[in-house]
Amino acid sequence: MAENSLAGGFAAPAVNSAVAFRGIMMAMAEPGRIMPVSGGIPPRPMDSAAGVLALTLCDPTTPVGLMPSMDQPAIREWLTFHTGAPIIAPGEAEFVFGRFDEMADFTVFRQGTSEYPDRSATLVAAVASLENSGAVLRGPGIKESRALNLPDVTPFQANAALYPLGVDVVMVAGGDLVAIPRSTRVEVE
Amino acid sequence: MTDPSDTSLGDTPPEGTHDQDYNFAYLDEQTKRMIRRALLKGLAIPGYQVPFASREMPMPYGWGTGGVQVTSACLVPDDCIKVIDQGADDTTNAVSIRKFFERTAGVRTTEKTGEASLIQTRHRIPETPLEEGQILVYQVPIPEPLRFLEPRETETRKMHALEEYGLMHVKLYEDISSHGHISTAYAYPVSVEERYVMDPSPIPKFDNPKMHQCPAVQLFGAGREQRIYALPPYTDVVSLDFEDHPFTRLRNDGVCGLCGADDTYLDEVIMDDEGTRMFVCSDTDYCATRIEEAAE
């Protein structure tokens, strides 16, 4: 096992995960709002925000999928050591980690069922940067509208059209994350 | 394990620290992760009831164990929490829950709605308007708004999936034809973002309009029934009604005998042995604040 797979976990798990979860929860409650999270350092190329999310939410009961950019021994070992989450095919997973361009067809991931729409994937998608400009977001959690530099609006529009089915997306860049749940309606600027 | 809300255990730990006999905010990490995942899905699908595996808590179900578990999963050490029971901060139930989180999470507590970052409530929404960044956690006894029409969970789940809410409307309309108005005064059903019909917990229907486009995050926990649901800020929450019988808020007609408010939800209380009655604000913090302000 590589040395760095043991490092980078939460120093104080109960408090670190509580603070990180609050950031993630407020991000999901207010789509398009960019939230910093901290406390964990995964191996590169995984962004620290993605690592913090994994430490906070993943465990042996949550199968995780890795897209090719993240499917590397150091990341596998780190996730396994710190979360115990089984790593399976992305199409079956509850949490999927990758770069946005690898995940742009959201329909290949778990969409939930009409009786249990919560049984759907959460995509943790790395992007180059996050800023509040560009595409216009509307829906629950947003007072009137909020702007976000989405790399592409098409998959988000298709996803929202499936509501209440669909995936929930958390985009990460460095230590920042932003959520676009299926309830968010997206328009080009 | 001893009961962390037991006030005979001695002083609560110093501010900013929690009792090291307990994990932060009492629940173990795996349970909190499971609740946290359910909360995120609940926020992503407003008004939809997410199943979760409720844990035994060191208090009876009637004490809002669902709300306590949701609060436990959300708390951070910097929080300042307020707990209300039917609008009052000083009932045994509210005091015990506040004590529980003081001890197990080391958080500050308050009775002032405006000072609280997280408010756990049983059956009321504070009169002071909630603000962005605040979290309101509801204790829910029966999360399923269709339960009185259909006892089987498999059937109600199908009804929600297919948006089969016709029977619900028929039942409400029948209520109007027999009473001249909709008699349901508590737990009056709402429609969330024109998709899911949701039980707002047994708040008076007077409080229903406060849920609509509320700037705060609203989280609902039902312990015995093992359901979590949520409303993000600025979500459309509309009480079910009919064109010829629009929704009305309903409150006891009168003014508060203590602070004179004529626009709050009132409780009728008996003042003395002769049975003298008086209306007072159900929200004790709101009432006390108005009295203080009038004295200045």
Ligand SMILES: [Zn+2]
């Ligand atoms: Zn009053």
